[in-house]
Amino acid sequence: SAGTDPRVFEPGFDITAERKPHFGFGGGAHHCLGHFVARSDMSEALPLLARRLRDPHELPGATWLPDSGNTGPITLPIGFTPAP
Numbered sequence: 277s278a279g280t281d282p283r284v285f286e287p288g289f290d291i292t293a294e295r296k297p298h299f300g301f302g303g304g305a306h307h308c309l310g311h312f313v314a315r316s317d318m319s320e321a322l323p324l325l326a327r328r329l330r331d332p333h334e335l336p337g338a339t340w341l342p343d344s345g346n347t348g349p350i351t352l353p354i355g356f357t358p359a360p
Contacts, residue, residue: 329359334353334354
């Protein structure tokens with residue numbers, strides 16, 4: 277459920293929700309060596325995108341992985357309104 281189980285969490289997306297961190301970069305001896313680069317890239321890219329791309333919305337054509345415990349989009353077209 278990746279932090280969206282309705283038995284545990286309120287329905288809907290809440291960007292301010294306090295949740296446990298994910299393990300996308302692994303941990304311990306197997307922690308990803310590139311995590312510093314990825315975090316640095318995102319700390320620059322995400323604020324820039326948030327300023328320039330407004331009104332994010334899903335476009336038709338999304339395809340999803342089968343619901344087998346490992347779910348998520350295969351393709352997820354997203355549209356934006358450019359900032360002036």
